[in-house]
Amino acid sequence: MSQVDEDGPMSDVDRATATDPTMRPVARRERAAAVGLVVAAAVSPQVGAVIAVSLFDELGPAGAAFLRLTFAAIVLCVLWRPRLAGDLRLPAAFGIALGLMNWSFYEAIHRIPLAIAVTLEFTGPLLVAVIGSRRPLDLLWVVLAAGGIVLLVGPGGGAVDPGGVAFALGAAGCWMAYIYLSKRTGAAFPGGTGLALAMVVGALVVLPVGVIEAGGGIATPGLLGSAFVVAIASSVLPYSLELEALRRLPESVFGVLMSLDPAIAAVAGFLVLHQDLGPRDLLAITMVVVASAGAASLSHR
Numbered sequence: 274m275s276q277v278d279e280d281g282p283m284s285d286v287d288r289a290t291a292t293d294p295t296m297r298p299v300a301r302r303e304r305a306a307a308v309g310l311v312v313a314a315a316v317s318p319q320v321g322a323v324i325a326v327s328l329f330d331e332l333g334p335a336g337a338a339f340l341r342l343t344f345a346a347i348v349l350c351v352l353w354r355p356r357l358a359g360d361l362r363l364p365a366a367f368g369i370a371l372g373l374m375n376w377s378f379y380e381a382i383h384r385i386p387l388a389i390a391v392t393l394e395f396t397g398p399l400l401v402a403v404i405g406s407r408r409p410l411d412l413l414w415v416v417l418a419a420g421g422i423v424l425l426v427g428p429g430g431g432a433v434d435p436g437g438v439a440f441a442l443g444a445a446g447c448w449m450a451y452i453y454l455s456k457r458t459g460a461a462f463p464g465g466t467g468l469a470l471a472m473v474v475g476a477l478v479v480l481p482v483g484v485i486e487a488g489g490g491i492a493t494p495g496l497l498g499s500a501f502v503v504a505i506a507s508s509v510l511p512y513s514l515e516l517e518a519l520r521r522l523p524e525s526v527f528g529v530l531m532s533l534d535p536a537i538a539a540v541a542g543f544l545v546l547h548q549d550l551g552p553r554d555l556l557a558i559t560m561v562v563v564a565s566a567g568a569a570s571l572s573h574r
Contacts, residue, residue: 303521304521304522306521307517307518307520307521307522308518308522308530310514310515310517310518310521311514311515311518311522311527311530311531312530312533313510313514314510314511314514314515314518314531315511315530315531315533315534315537316537316541317506317507317510317511317514318506318507318511318534319387319391319534319537319538319541320506320541321341321502321503321504321505321506321507321508322378322382322387322391322507322538322541323387323541323542323545323546324499324502324503324506325337325341325379325382325503325507326382326383326387326546327499328496328499328500328503329379329383331487331490331493331496332486332487332490332491332496332500333483333486333487334376334379334380334382334383334486335376335379335380335479335482335483335485335486335487336483336484336486336487336488336490336491337379337487337500337503338372338375338376338378338379338479338483339476339479339480339482339483339484339487340483340487340491340496340497340500340501340503340504341375341500341503341504341507341508342371342372342375342472342475342476342479342504342508343476343504344500344501344503344504344505345472345476345504345505345507345508345509346469346472346473346475346476348504348505348509349465349468349469349472349509350469350472350473352465352469353464353465353466353468353469354466355462355466355467355469355470356466357470359461359462360461361470363454363457363458363461363462363467364458364462364467364468364470364471364474365470365471365474366450366454367451367454367455367457367458367467367468367471367474368470368471368472368473368474368475368477368478369474369475369478370447370450370451370454371447371451371471371472371474371475372474372475372476372477372478372479373443373444373447373478374444374447374448374451375475375479376478376479376482376483377440377441377443377444377447378390378394378440378441378444380436380437380440381393381394381437381438381440381441381444382437383437384434384436384437384440385433385434385437385438385441386542386546386548386550386554387538387539387541387542387546387548388535388536388538388539388542388543388548388550388554388558389425389433389437389441389550389554389558390437390440390441390444390538391534391535391538392421392422392425392535392538392557392558392561392562393422393425393426393438393441393442393444393445394441394442394444394445394448395445395532395534395535395561395565396418396422396442396445396561397444397445397446397447397448397449397451397452398448398449398452398565399414399415399418399561399564399565399568400415400445400449401449401452401453402414402528402565402568402569403415403568410567411568413567414564414565414567414568415564417560417561417563417564417567418560418561418564418565420557420560421556421557421558421559421560421561421564422557422561423557424553424554424556424557424560425438425554425557425558426438454471455468455471458471465512468512472508515527515531525569525570526570527569528565528566528568528569528570529566529569529570531569532562532565532566532569533562533566535558535561535562536558536559536562539555539558
């Protein structure tokens, strides 16, 4: 059985070493660099989320989400210069999922700790990884993640705002749609043009409630500057880093590394937002991280 069959699609580095063994030292350095890119891609959105939380008092979650999407759309359109051609229904649907995902996530972290929101949202890609699988081990990951969620939001688990939980799970559902639609959009549009168009649509989706909620704060230079930093840290930078990392790492390794997102969010929330988590919360987050990493590392698709 080939490596593609066992471990999924090969990275560019794997292809090079398979044809030229002398490239192995270079491949090791490339993979080490790729791991650093993935870690940076995981840390960057949490930094952006921490900054976004500081904007909620003046802009509200919807206002902050609208400005993030707007600035990200501007940057991506300048970089890729997309044209209104092809089947625009794909980037439109992709943009709707993108906009609702960002808005729901900001509404969630406005109500519940960052780590809990990220953990609940992460159930979206976990389900995508195991949907359609008939392997018993994948069922174990689902059960493990479900147990973690019950610990986070179940009776006796602490005062977790039900609205925040609902928004986080809504973001998880949008993330599932995002994964399916991003693949199809990427195949139908060259480079990042489809993403740029989708980001414009996402900004338009959140525009009405974002403008109303932000009010006069939407024209405040200091807030606009902070929102621009959020857009770069939460959208433009991680997307670019992930793209480069996927060229150097197998998808399974990439998935395992990205599964650390909830743990990174817990550290960011504790250090910057002073959000303490109890032993039960930490155990629940660990269960979801392990489930996500297991599903990613053992996925053959």
